[in-house]
Amino acid sequence: MNRIINQRFLPDGSGRVCIHLFAHSADGSATTPAGVNGFKFEGARGYIACNPTQSKVTPLVRGNEHLLCTWSDDARAVSCPKCQETAEFKGQMEQLNSLVGSEAAAFAA
Ligand SMILES: [Zn+2]
Secondary structure (H helix, E strand, O other): OOEEEHHHHHHOOOEEOOOOEEEEEOOOEEEEOOOEEEEEEEEEEEEEEEEEOOOOOOOEEEOOEEEEOOOOOOOHHHHOOOOHHHHHHHHHHHHHHHHHOOOOOHHHO
């Protein structure tokens, strides 16, 4: 049986994958997959920043079609334009920029 992978791309025609921001939150609607990678780890609780009620972040399988939800909890990897407009994304980028700025200032001193 052939599998169909359904991956969303950015609407700008660039061919880049749409990567959402996964915001960690104990009250989040979704849990990332648990797994074993040398040690057992639990899934993380949180939500997709542009769609906080979305309950699944793992591929949704319908017959032979796999609908992918690509995400990262690192704002620097996020390409989704809707996620980039959220307070979660902007707050994380401000924190990252302040860290980079303080490191750059320390290096220049
Ligand atoms: Zn998004």
